[in-house]
Amino acid sequence: MAENKKAEKPAAEPGNKKSEQLGQFRDDATGQLMTTNTGTKINDDNNSLKAGDRGPSLLEDFILREKITHFDHERIPERVVHARGSGAHGVFKLYESQSAVTKALFLNDTETETPVFVRFSTVAGSKGSSDLARDVRGFAVRFYTQEGNFDLVGNNMPVFFIQDAIKFPDLIHAVKPEPDNEMPQAASAHDTFWDFISLTPESAHMVMWAMSDRALPRSLRMMEGFGVHTFRFVNAEGVASFVKFHWKPLLGVHSVAWDEAQNISGKDPDFHRRDLWDAIESGAFPEWELGVQIIPEEDEFKFEFDLLDSTKLVPEELVPVQRIGKMTLNRNPDNFFAETEQVAFHLGHIVPGIDFTNDPLLQGRLFSYTDTQLLRLGGPNFQEIPINRPIVPVYNNQRDGHMRQAINSGKTSYSPNTLGGNSPAQAKAAEGGFVSYNERIDARKIRARSKSFLDHFSQAKLFFNSQSTPEQNHIVDALSFELGKVKTVAIRERMLGILSLIDKGLAGGVAYALGLHVPTPETPINKNVPADADIADYESVIFEGSLKKSEPLSMANTIKDSIQTRKVAILAADGVDEKALLAVKKAIEAEGGSVNVIAPRLGFITSKNDEQIQADESFLTAASVLFDAVYVPGGTNSVASIEAEPDAIHFLNEAFKHCKPIAADAGAMQVIEATYFSKKIESDEGVIVSDNANDLAKQFIADIKQHRFWEREKPRKIPA
Ligand code: HDD
Numbered sequence: 001m002a003e004n005k006k007a008e009k010p011a012a013e014p015g016n017k018k019s020e021q022l023g024q025f026r027d028d029a030t031g032q033l034m035t036t037n038t039g040t041k042i043n044d045d046n047n048s049l050k051a052g053d054r055g056p057s058l059l060e061d062f063i064l065r066e067k068i069t070h071f072d073h074e075r076i077p078e079r080v081v082h083a084r085g086s087g088a089h090g091v092f093k094l095y096e097s098q099s100a101v102t103k104a105l106f107l108n109d110t111e112t113e114t115p116v117f118v119r120f121s122t123v124a125g126s127k128g129s130s131d132l133a134r135d136v137r138g139f140a141v142r143f144y145t146q147e148g149n150f151d152l153v154g155n156n157m158p159v160f161f162i163q164d165a166i167k168f169p170d171l172i173h174a175v176k177p178e179p180d181n182e183m184p185q186a187a188s189a190h191d192t193f194w195d196f197i198s199l200t201p202e203s204a205h206m207v208m209w210a211m212s213d214r215a216l217p218r219s220l221r222m223m224e225g226f227g228v229h230t231f232r233f234v235n236a237e238g239v240a241s242f243v244k245f246h247w248k249p250l251l252g253v254h255s256v257a258w259d260e261a262q263n264i265s266g267k268d269p270d271f272h273r274r275d276l277w278d279a280i281e282s283g284a285f286p287e288w289e290l291g292v293q294i295i296p297e298e299d300e301f302k303f304e305f306d307l308l309d310s311t312k313l314v315p316e317e318l319v320p321v322q323r324i325g326k327m328t329l330n331r332n333p334d335n336f337f338a339e340t341e342q343v344a345f346h347l348g349h350i351v352p353g354i355d356f357t358n359d360p361l362l363q364g365r366l367f368s369y370t371d372t373q374l375l376r377l378g379g380p381n382f383q384e385i386p387i388n389r390p391i392v393p394v395y396n397n398q399r400d401g402h403m404r405q406a407i408n409s410g411k412t413s414y415s416p417n418t419l420g421g422n423s424p425a426q427a428k429a430a431e432g433g434f435v436s437y438n439e440r441i442d443a444r445k446i447r448a449r450s451k452s453f454l455d456h457f458s459q460a461k462l463f464f465n466s467q468s469t470p471e472q473n474h475i476v477d478a479l480s481f482e483l484g485k486v487k488t489v490a491i492r493e494r495m496l497g498i499l500s501l502i503d504k505g506l507a508g509g510v511a512y513a514l515g516l517h518v519p520t521p522e523t524p525i526n527k528n529v530p531a532d533a534d535i536a537d538y539e540s541v542i543f544e545g546s547l548k549k550s551e552p553l554s555m556a557n558t559i560k561d562s563i564q565t566r567k568v569a570i571l572a573a574d575g576v577d578e579k580a581l582l583a584v585k586k587a588i589e590a591e592g593g594s595v596n597v598i599a600p601r602l603g604f605i606t607s608k609n610d611e612q613i614q615a616d617e618s619f620l621t622a623a624s625v626l627f628d629a630v631y632v633p634g635g636t637n638s639v640a641s642i643e644a645e646p647d648a649i650h651f652l653n654e655a656f657k658h659c660k661p662i663a664a665d666a667g668a669m670q671v672i673e674a675t676y677f678s679k680k681i682e683s684d685e686g687v688i689v690s691d692n693a694n695d696l697a698k699q700f701i702a703d704i705k706q707h708r709f710w711e712r713e714k715p716r717k718i719p720a
Pocket of ligand 1: 159
């Protein structure tokens with residue numbers, strides 16, 4: 001009789017404590033026989049038990065009942081925000097001990113690789129929405145440290161829409177699909193969002209970020225991450241400092257164009273998820289450096305803004321970001337539901353050496369995250385789900401509840417006790433027990449916003465002024481699009497009032513697109529505003545920050561030194577000049593880029609010297625928006641076929657429109673001549689035509705490093 005042997009479950013990464021722990025739960029049915037959940041082998045999984053050939057199914061059929069029941073219960077509530085996400089495992093390695101500022105062991109110990117699990121997400125859309133929505137991206141990192149889990153639950157933007165957690169349900173109700181018709185999906189371009197925003201000027205700074213190209217990342221691997229709030233570090237002597245956390249991607253920060261984003265949403269709604277998965281599978285592990293801005297406690301009031309206000313960032317010019325370690329994502333999850341869906345992040349998961357501040361947004365979040373997991377994961381034992389378990393043992397007197405896994409032995413589940421030897425005993429600070437920072441609070445209860453939170457515009461201006469011209473144009477375009485989708489004219493006008501307090505040119509550009517006038521400074525934001533909005537009174541409106549520009553805020557200043565994992569399309573057909581094709585392919589692959597040959601149909605194409613070259617995609621399955629650059633090799637017949645292929649010409653026109661590098665052999669000039677942009681190529685950077693494959697490859701690679709030639713958007717209307 002065939003026996004089901006318990007499958008071996010090796011750690012995916014021996015030596016990695018989290019991976020080893022997950023290995024105990026990983027199951028693999030390869031070579032095994034099918035069973036019910038109670039282990040009884042199943043003989044027939046295709047037919048239910050019936051009374052006769054054509055008779056009714058029998059209630060007795062435990063196999064049918066179990067299978068259908070489990071299926072009926074397969075779904076859990078999606079996250080109320082950040083429903084759509086992608087996860088990956090990795091490690092964090094510290095460069096240098098940070099013991100001067102924090103006693104957190106994983107930030108002291110440069111030897112240990114700390115396992116991490118990261119989940120990236122969009123905020124507004126449902127679980128099945130497109131990756132390319134214009135949205136903030138969640139950037140949640142769990143460190144499985146030797147002192148317990150530390151979760152850094154951040155975003156790809158350093159500030160937030162609101163200052164106080166009590167406004168979060170309002171913000172999210174406003175941005176989510178409208179309640180009467182559940183439209184639009186994964187989009188802020190609708191009336192309720194802008195109604196709320198136009199009545200909530202504290203959102204002005206975040207709106208600048210959310211309407212910038214940061215909301216359209218080229219890849220999850222090419223975005224920054226931020227802890228947003230000011231946190232506290234505490235060292236072994238009990239000395240505290242404020243800290244802001246940053247993630248700096250080693251591939252730089254890059255985005256796509258809005259028109260491109262909308263097309264990607266149709267061609268491949270999983271674009272970011274696939275990109276992350278493929279990069280990890282191919283061994284091109286995404287990397288970020290962890291940065292910290294440390295502010296000594298005595299400098300708390302040194303700034304023009306309040307450190308406790310999450311609508312403000314600390315400019316790097318004022319406090320430099322020190323890079324203290326590197327995170328590498330090196331393994332995809334085995335099971336999306338078990339890991340990415342069930343992971344329960346919480347910024348209240350901290351370890352000794354890290355502590356909270358009184359930021360009212362942070363304080364409210366501390367409540368929300370556990371609360372939401374109770375509903376989403378069904379009860380108080382969600383920390384026992386494998387992805388949530390710390391790598392250190394858990395001992396306390398919490399007991400029972402739905403789906404309890406631990407079998408706690410012994411008589412006592414209370415403290416203090418004598419019957420159980422007073423175990424588990426409380427840990428003294430010297431034994432690693434968490435002791436909250438001993439902050440002095442001497443205050444009256446008050447339900448109000450601190451005056452130090454009232455400047456809503458100086459950093460919105462700082463952000464806008466720090467952008468390059470193409471980036472500023474994109475913000476104007478984004479707001480013109482979003483407010484153009486708003487039906488209520490009064491909301492558009494109110495927003496123009498807000499924008500005019502940030503930048504007159506910005507407001508003017510958007511007003512032009514909307515066919516409206518910028519409201520006068522006297523009327524802007526308090527016209528027709530309900531008393532609850534509390535936005536009429538600001539001295540702050542006119543506040544000018546001392547810093548006028550901050551370089552790191554512009555993506556134009558990001559790293560542009562690599563073509564690692566960039567995707568290049570080669571348009572080819574029978575008769576292609578394989579020497580040129582292969583030379584360019586080889587040069588790109590040598591620098592870590594990837595190449596797809598796109599041909600009129602799948603299968604093989606025959607080169608001009610009768611070589612067989614595999615077509616990776618056809619014009620039916622591929623789209624320019626899924627690539628970073630395009631190359632057209634020569635070869636008389638190939639060139640004639642490509643020129644005659646409308647989809648290929650569209651491919652090139654669209655790549656041009658989205659400001660991507662384009663290269664063609666001199667022999668492929670007739671293909672370029674069939675495009676819209678052929679007349680522009682002499683002056684246009686980022687388009688090369690050459691009869692020397694090596695020179696072409698060199699220049700092409702240099703262009704791909706630049707990512708995009710946004711200056712090409714003059715005039716900014718390009719057909720494709
Ligand atoms: Fe939140 C999820 C980030 C404010 C309430 N949040 C969630 C996730 C991220 C953030 C990345 C997804 C975690 C995952 O991948 O599972 N949230 C932020 C940032 C904020 C922020 C950077 C501001 C600085 N959030 C915020 C507030 C509240 C919440 C003010 C409530 C008062 N957030 C939640 C939540 C979620 C969540 C409802 C939904 C699913 C979950 O927690 O696990 O509790």
